[in-house]
Each structure stands twice: as structure tokens, then as C-alpha cells.
Amino acid sequence: MKAPLAANEEQRLAALRRYGILDTPEEAVFDNITRLAAHICDAPIAVINLIDERRQWFKAEVGLGVRETPLDVSICAHAILQSGLVVVPDATRDARFACNPLVTGGPRLRFYAGAILETSDGYPLGTLCVLDDKVSRLSPEQGEALMALAHQTMALFELRRNLAEVERVSVDRARLMAVAGHDLKQPLQTISLALEVAQPKVLNKLHAALVRTALNACDKLGSDLDQLVQTARLGGGAPRWQRVALQPFIAEVVAEWEPHLQLKAMRLKLAPTSLCGFTDPAMLASIMRNLIGNGIKYTLSGGRILVGCRRRGSAVLIEVWDTGIGIAPGKLERVFDAFHQLNPEESDGLGMGLAIVRQTATMLGHEVSVKSVVGRGTVFRVSVPIVAPSHALSPPH
Numbered sequence: 001m002k003a004p005l006a007a008n009e010e011q012r013l014a015a016l017r018r019y020g021i022l023d024t025p026e027e028a029v030f031d032n033i034t035r036l037a038a039h040i041c042d043a044p045i046a047v048i049n050l051i052d053e054r055r056q057w058f059k060a061e062v063g064l065g066v067r068e069t070p071l072d073v074s075i076c077a078h079a080i081l082q083s084g085l086v087v088v089p090d091a092t093r094d095a096r097f098a099c100n101p102l103v104t105g106g107p108r109l110r111f112y113a114g115a116i117l118e119t120s121d122g123y124p125l126g127t128l129c130v131l132d133d134k135v136s137r138l139s140p141e142q143g144e145a146l147m148a149l150a151h152q153t154m155a156l157f158e159l160r161r162n163l164a165e166v167e168r169v170s171v172d173r174a175r176l177m178a179v180a181g182h183d184l185k186q187p188l189q190t191i192s193l194a195l196e197v198a199q200p201k202v203l204n205k206l207h208a209a210l211v212r213t214a215l216n217a218c219d220k221l222g223s224d225l226d227q228l229v230q231t232a233r234l235g236g237g238a239p240r241w242q243r244v245a246l247q248p249f250i251a252e253v254v255a256e257w258e259p260h261l262q263l264k265a266m267r268l269k270l271a272p273t274s275l276c277g278f279t280d281p282a283m284l285a286s287i288m289r290n291l292i293g294n295g296i297k298y299t300l301s302g303g304r305i306l307v308g309c310r311r312r313g314s315a316v317l318i319e320v321w322d323t324g325i326g327i328a329p330g331k332l333e334r335v336f337d338a339f340h341q342l343n344p345e346e347s348d349g350l351g352m353g354l355a356i357v358r359q360t361a362t363m364l365g366h367e368v369s370v371k372s373v374v375g376r377g378t379v380f381r382v383s384v385p386i387v388a389p390s391h392a393l394s395p396p397h
Contacts, residue, residue, distance in 0.1 A: 001096050003077035008123070013053055015123040019161050022050060022057055029156060030060035033128065033149055038062050040145045041113065041138060043130035048117075048153055049076050050126035063131075064107075073102050075131075079114040080124035085143050088112040090135040111136035113143070115150035117157070128153050192218040239280035239364055243387055246309050246316065247273050249281060253288045254307065257296060264301045268292075271308030275316045277384035283360050284384070287368070288318070290353040291380045295322035298378070316386040319379055326374035335370060 006012055016022070030048055038046035045063035049056045056074040058067050071077055078096050079086040091097040091110050102109050114129035128150040138146065195215050202208045247270075254270055261268055277284070288307075295305045299322045306321040327335060336358035361368040361382060372378035 001099065002072040003074065003081065003096075006081060006124075012123045012125075015119050015121070016050060016052065016125050019125065019157050020164055021059060021157060021160065022052060024059070026060065030153070031062075033153055033156075034060045034062045037128060037130055037146060037149050040149075041130040041142050043111070043113075043132045043136070045107075045131040046129070047076075047131070048126070048128050049074075050117075051077050051080055051124075056126070069102075073100055075100070075102070075109075075112050076114055076127045076129060079112075079127050079129070080116060083116060083118070083124075085138075085147055086112075086114045086116070086127075087138060087143070089137050108133050110134055113138050113146060115146045117150055117154050119154070120158075125157075188218055239283055241278060241280060244277050244279055244281050244284065246275050246277055246318065246384075249285070250288060250307055250309075250318070253285055254292065256289065257292050260293075260296050261305075264296065264299070264303075266296065266299060266301065266303050266305065268305040268307065271306065273309040275309050275311060276387050277316050277318075278387045279364060279366065279384050283364055284366075284382075287357050287360050287366075287382055288320075290357045291320040291382075294353055294380075295320055295324060295378070298322065299324035311386060312383070314386060315383045318382045318384060320381075321377065321379045323377040326376055327370070327372040327378055328374055332370060332372060336368075 034046040034048055038044065043063075045061075047061045047064060048059040049061075050059060051071070051074065053071075055068045055071050056076055058064070061067070075088070075091070075097055088094050088097065089111060091100065091103045091112060097103050097109075097112075100109075109131050111132040111134060112129060113131075114127035116127055117125045119125065128146065130146065192215060195211055195218065199208070199211050199215070202211050251270055254268060257268070292305065292307065299305065303323040305323075306319075308319050308321075310317050310319065336354045357368055357380075364384075367383040369381050369383075370378060
């Protein structure tokens with residue numbers, strides 16, 4: 001006998017869809033629940049099932065060997081019309097199931113006990129059930145344990161849904177930030193260009209100073225928007241792993257900072273290397289831009305920066321040395337915190353650069369570290385898996 005539909009079937013199905021569980025791969029945490037249910041209830045079959053529109057689908061099962069069955073043979077479709085714990089000691093003596101193919105034929109089911117998987121707003125999604133080909137019953141303790149496992153299953157469903165929602169919001173926010181950062185830079189570039197064109201024609205010293213101040217403000221805002229876009233891109237998906245020849249790669253990043261080096265009369269030396277790393281080049285470039293920019297920012301005019309690579313076991317350490325002001329020991333622990341600035345009164349940024357470095361390195365599985373001596377300078381190190389030029393590659397674990 002096929003189960004009748006619930007009065008609120010449309011809303012129940014909508015609630016089921018919101019959890020996004022149907023047709024997902026097997027997961028050990030749910031497999032463990034079914035094994036535990038079978039063990040506690042001394043039953044050969046245990047299932048976490050969800051009642052869909054035309055089928056019952058199994059998130060996890062023990063002893064059944066299939067992932068779904070048609071709805072017209074579902075015992076659980078009847079069970080969800082009730083509440084709490086549903087027990088059928090002998091299916092052959094229950095008019096709803098006596099002619100069920102799962103009872104009259106293989107696997108010749110007799111015993112059924114199902115704890116309803118119910119949402120917080122009262123919609124039954126399915127059951128955690130145990131089945132046997134022998135007539136049986138549950139003790140009160142077994143019934144309580146099965147109900148507790150059902151509650152645990154629903155808690156995991158809720159956690160799964162909440163994590164998916166957080167990830168969706170995070171991705172949407174990242175896209176919005178990236179678009180906003182990009183769109184805001186276009187009018188900013190127009191303003192900068194207009195100021196640069198007008199600057200030579202401004203003869204009044206006060207007005208000329210105001211133009212320079214405005215240009216500096218545009219540069220600062222442009223840098224802040226670049227960091228906003230970089231931060232947004234961290235939510236843009238999995239790294240794209242590939243072999244990277246570090247010498248030309250770092251040289252290209254260094255070249256971007258040449259105007260800033262000239263402005264502060266600083267020298268930057270890139271030590272030659274033939275080493276190759278395994279990384280996402282775009283993400284590593286973001287790390288290097290921020291580390292080199294940080295070195296330039298906190299090194300006085302005429303100072304020096306050294307960028308080099310050294311082999312350390314199965315990794316290559318990319319190092320950025322500067323002769324800057326250094327970082328006090330008490331501040332080293334917070335140097336990678338978002339919005340943290342070494343000199344807030346003098347800083348002209350958001351304090352996001354090193355936070356981007358740490359977050360990006362974490363996504364890549366690259367260790368990043370810092371050592372510093374006040375008044376002498378700082379060294380940042382990024383550890384990247386090393387590969388030979390012809391080595392077969394796979395993403396690191």
C-alpha cells in the first residue's frame with residue numbers, strides 16, 4: 001500500500017530541498033550513525049533515509065546495498081505521517097505492509113523501527129530506521145537510543161546546511177567586494193588622470209600643494225581598493241596548482257614596485273635561483289606583492305631590500321629581507337592580524353596587507369613566518385613545496 005501524502009506535503013518537500021542533502025556522496029559521520037543504530041538495536045539493516053517526491057533516498061545504509069528505492073514500497077513514507085518512534089514488530093500482520101514487495105519478496109522484511117527526522121519547525125524529512133527479516137521488538141533503552149541518534153542526525157543536517165549557507169554568503173560577499181573594488185577604481189583613475197594633467201598648469205604654490213595632496217590621496221585609495229579586491233579573491237575557489245620557476249616569477253613581481261623604489265631611493269636585489277615551487281602563481285604573487293610592499297613601506301629612504309630563495313628539505317624558502325625600522329617582540333604575534341598597523345598614527349593603509357599574506361598562505365598550505373630586530377630590519381619567509389622542472393605534480397595534502 002502506497003502511503004498517502006501529508007497535508008503539508010508541498011511545504012515538507014520545500015524544507016527537504018533547503019537542506020541540500022539529496023544525492024550527496026556518502027559521508028563517514030552518517031555511515032557511523034547507521035552502524036551504531038544497527039549495533040544498538042541488534043538489527044542487520046539500518047538506514048538514514050529521506051522521503052523525496054517519487055523515491056526514498058538513503059544518505060547512509062548498512063545491510064541494504066542500494067542508495068534509493070521507489071516511494072510506493074517505502075515503509076518510511078508511512079512512518080513520517082506519525083511522530084516520534086514508529087515500531088512495526090511484524091510487517092506481515094500490518095495491513096499497510098503485508099503486500100509490500102520488500103515483505104513478500106527479498107529481503108523479506110518483518111521488523112521495522114523508525115525514529116522520525118524532524119526539522120525544528122515540525123517537517124518530517126525521513127527517518128533513521130532499523131530493519132530485520134525476523135519478527136522483533138525494541139527495548140525501551142534501544143528505543144531511546146534510536147531517538148537520540150535521530151536527533152544527532154538532524155543536528156548534523158542543520159550544521160551541514162548552516163556551513164553551506166555561510167560558504168554561499170562568503171562567496172557572494174567576496175564577489176561583491178571584488179566588483180565594488182574594481183568599479184570604484186575606474187572613476188578614481190579618471191580623477192587621478194585629470195589631476196596629473198592639471199598639475200603642471202597650477203602655478204599657485206598653495207594650489208599645487210593641494211593637487212599633490214589629492215594625488216597622494218588617490219594613490220592611497222587605489223592601494224586600499226587593490227587590497228579590498230585581493231581580500232575578496234581569497235574566497236574565489238580552490239588554488240590552481242602548477243609548477244612555477246621562481247626567478248622570473250619573482251622578478252616580475254619586483255618590477256611592479258620599481259617606481260616606489262625609485263621614489264624612496266631604495267635598492268632591491270633579487271638573488272638568482274634556479275629553484276621551482278609548486279603553488280598557485282596568482283595567490284603567491286599576492287603574497288609577494290604584500291611582503292615587498294611592506295618592506296618598502298617600513299624601510300627609510302636609501303635602505304635596501306633583498307629577495308632570495310633557499311632550499312630547506314622538500315621546500316623552498318622565499319625570503320624578503322629589509323633594513324627597515326623592525327618590529328618590537330611584543331608586536332610580532334599580531335603582525336598578521338587584519339587591520340593591525342605597526343604605526344597607526346603614521347600609516348596610510350588599511351592594515352590588511354599581512355593579513356592577506358597569512359590567509360592566502362593558509363589556503364595554499366604554505367607556512368609563513370617573520371623575524372625582526374628593532375632598528376635593523378625584518379625578514380619574512382614563505383615555505384613553498386619544491387619541485388624539479390620535470391617532476392610529475394599533484395596538489396599537496
